[in-house]
Amino acid sequence: MVKVLVDGTPVDVPAGSSALQACEAAGKEIPRFCYHERLSVAGNCRMCLVQVVRAPKLVASCGFPVAEGMQILTDTDVVRRARRAVMEFLLINHPLDCPICDQGGECDLQDQAYGYGSGVSRYQEAKRAVTDKELGPLVKTVMTRCIQCSRCVRFSTEVAGTPELGIVSRGENAEVTTYVEKALTSELSGNLIDICPVGALTAKPTAFRARSWEYKKTDSIDVMDAVGTNIQIQARGAEVMRIVPRINDEVNEEWLSDKGRFSVDGLKKRRLDHPWVRVHGKLHKASWQDTLVSMARRFEGISGDRIGAIAGDLCDVESLCALKDLMTALGSSHTDCRQDGAWYDMRSRSGYLFNSGITGIDEADALLLIGSIPRHEAPVLNARIRKQYLHKGRGGFPVASIGALPVDLTYNVDVLGEGPEVLTRLLDGSEAFAEVLKTAKRPMIILGHGALTRPDAQAVYEATLQLAYQTGVITQDWNGLNILHTAASRVGALDIGFVPGSRGFAVTNMLRGGVEILWLLGADDFPLDKISKDTFVIYQGHHGDAAAARADIILPGAAYTEKSGTYVNTAGEVQRALRAVFPPGQAREDWQIIRAFSEVAGHPLPYDSVEALRARMAKVNPVFSNAGTEIAPAPQSVTDSSVSKGTAEFNNARIRPVIDDYYQTNSISRASLTMAECSRVYGPMRAVAAE
Structure with missing residues (x-):
């Protein structure tokens, strides 16, 4: 730990922390636009300027590492004047259309302009305008409002794994674009709306429907998949207007799948309201x-x-x-x-659970997917797999798959084969990935319903369980044999x-x-x-x-x-x-x-x-017995190892995905006009990928 003085208050922070994190640990509020806790540091908005004693000039706290004994000043006159100047520059080209902006009432730029701006603009020239971009049926753009914080670019590249956004040109001409105009293909694209600090990216299906302060907010759980994403339902009167994620690091961090967010209009269509x-x-x-x-x-x-x-x-x-x-x-x-x-396997609860827990992905150093397409079955969980892949690097987190893989999972995957006979090769050691699992400290297997809904599902499971014990996926202190469900x-x-x-x-x-x-x-x-x-x-x-x-x-x-x-x-x-x-x-x-x-x-x-x-x-x-708004964790248990060691009778058919259309999987999403439009727009892309 490193001891730092923030406005005279001593605080201990981990080595490698930034000055901004040290200030937050001391309870100080530091304004920011480009910085986000779950994205890489860009340091391009300069709103988080602070004064470090003996530093020649103000520093951007988001990218400035702390050192032992460092003294940070967050509210001096020079810091206040610098923040006002930065805010003035940010507002030079920003349109003053707050009364008609969907972000009004929950806009970071609006709040921080009020808290840290000067209230006076000296800019007399005409403001520039930027052409809006077509990002598909879910995200609405008003790119003139964009302040080039690059959060959306970093999210799409780092978290979603679909690097379709970028910044072109320089200086005043810089703008965020998709390079080639096309719809975003990520199942997490709605999170761009949450992380955008201005009104450049808003929800297209609910545009101009209500203001944020009109909503009654209720905590709930998403049922569009089996991850149990924590959500907040926002309603006006008797109508659910929108759904947004709640932060829960144990389950979904702060992300929400597009189906969970935008299928909300399906709650009003085709309803049964009478016997x-x-x-x-x-x-x-x-x-x-x-x-x-x-x-x-x-x-x-x-x-x-x-x-x-x-x-x-x-x-x-x-x-x-x-x-x-x-x-x-x-x-x-x-x-x-x-x-x-x-x-x-109903012999114990661990026979049908994601036994490592969702946070167990953060500890894994090798992964084998069997009959599972996490990107469609659990997009938020897939983002956590990608985060671990980026953190460890391909060499530190090898991923392999058994079964048809018609879609890019957003990380490199070695397809070992499309049928369950690959398990036989893994068991006898003739498949190289068996050695990868054995040498890993925290190997993980995710068994999906592409395997569990087959006629030979029991044989596939028993072979997988045998492989788990043989390669160290299951030990006394680690159970990495995980069942990924698709139904809430x-x-x-x-x-x-x-x-x-x-x-x-x-x-x-x-x-x-x-x-x-x-x-x-x-x-x-x-x-x-x-x-x-x-x-x-x-x-x-x-x-x-x-x-x-x-x-x-x-x-x-x-x-x-x-x-x-x-x-x-x-x-x-x-x-x-x-x-x-x-x-x-x-x-x-x-x-x-x-x-x-x-x-x-x-x-x-x-x-x-x-x-x-x-x-x-x-x-x-x-x-x-202890269920409530807080999570009751699953017990750590190890599946019984007394399984058949004989030759499994496998079906020769290849293991196929269980989800044909991500946007049409249940009665609510099938009733949603927004999801129907997504299915129409993205369906052909998926069909091409499958071929």
Whole structure:
């Protein structure tokens, strides 16, 4: 540690820290535009000037390293005059269009001009103008406002891994551009809006819709993937207007995927806001009482082994627990959360978790991907992999992949093969990457659903587990065998036991006529044409997706923004979302619908409040006992090593990605016009890459 005096206050900071970081450690506010904690230092805005005793002139604190005994002055008269001069230069060409700027109210330039500027401009000449750039359907540009801080350039190059932005020309003629005009191709492009300190980059889908001070802000969890990104839902009245990320270094740092940010308009389209009952082949609106009574009559005389339930990918644990308890009360063990037919090792919790934790990526020094495309399955997690790749360098963080790789992952990957037979070569040592894993101190394997949804998924997993023990991926103090889920509800459903019981049917058997009554809880992502024509289908969900059209009874539920719910991410971390708005029309929270039906059906569930239901969840699985707004970490456990050591029976087919279109993966994103436009714009690019 290095001792530094900041305005007379002693502070200890790590060696190599900058003067700006030392000032912040001392509680001093230093204005800045180009500096960002998660980007490289550019030092080109000069707003962070401070005075260092015995230095010949003021220094830019963001790029000035501290030294033992250094004395820093942050608020002298010369510093104040220098900052006013810098602000005056920044505003020379900046348009004074704050009243019509979408960034108004949350603009760094606006705030710092008020706090550190002079309030008077001496510039009399005409301001310059810059042509706006077309960056695609998500990011709106007004490049005349740009102050060339280069944050967007560094983010796209360093974090997103798509170096499509840059600065051309010099001096007054400098401008940020895409060189060749085309849409940004990153799944993280919305973060450019957050890091832009002025109104040059704003959200195109929500342009001129509302002002920042009009929003009611609510903490929640993103359900567009299984990372569990911490988000803030911003609503005005009964409408969710936008979604932005919250900082959580353990999960998402401060990034959010484009689908999680911009699919917000899908929350207003195709909504189910009234119960429906099919009579003589046609759906008719009905009251809640008539609908529940009609359902109860349909259940009369049906034995429990002829009733089944399938849970979708966006469900909260509360509704899963309630439906599981209802099925048990009805005598059914036919429950399944695996719409995609995935296979998991259920012997212990570590058999289906991202065991190293998301922050474990920061410790890894070798990575093997098996049937996983992290860029589409978990863009925020993929950015962390890229960060580690850049930090270690290719030689320090080699990455290899098994399976089809139709997209650039934003870091160099050695494709070992497209089929599971590569695992055999890794096990017998004939594949060179096996030695790479053995020599690494913290090797990691990410097993994706491209492998776990195959007919030979169990054989692939057992071979992977054997490889993990053989190469040191699993040791007493490190478990680097990670399952990367794609569904926000999957781990929570597995934790609560929403899987077939003894002699219970999985999804495939339920669809083939194994049950007479099939309850779909937000389940939309499986082949609906495989449901037997004689099966009576109850659909409970929030969007009129394909499954609702097949249903005989429709129960309108609440979307994730409209209820307080518990979600468990791919690493097994339990998090809780809060309700931002109320459900539309007569829609209700899912667990309340299930509880109300249980009463009508004569099997009342033993809880009447969400607190009692969460107590029941904790009783089923202690992992839910400490759930709250803070993360409950997954326990560090090592998977049992007693696996088959024989020759695995692999399917010869290549391992394919599970996501065909990143922007159209669930009922909310399919209802979003913004996501439909992204699919139209980016779809051809993806098709070319796949070829």
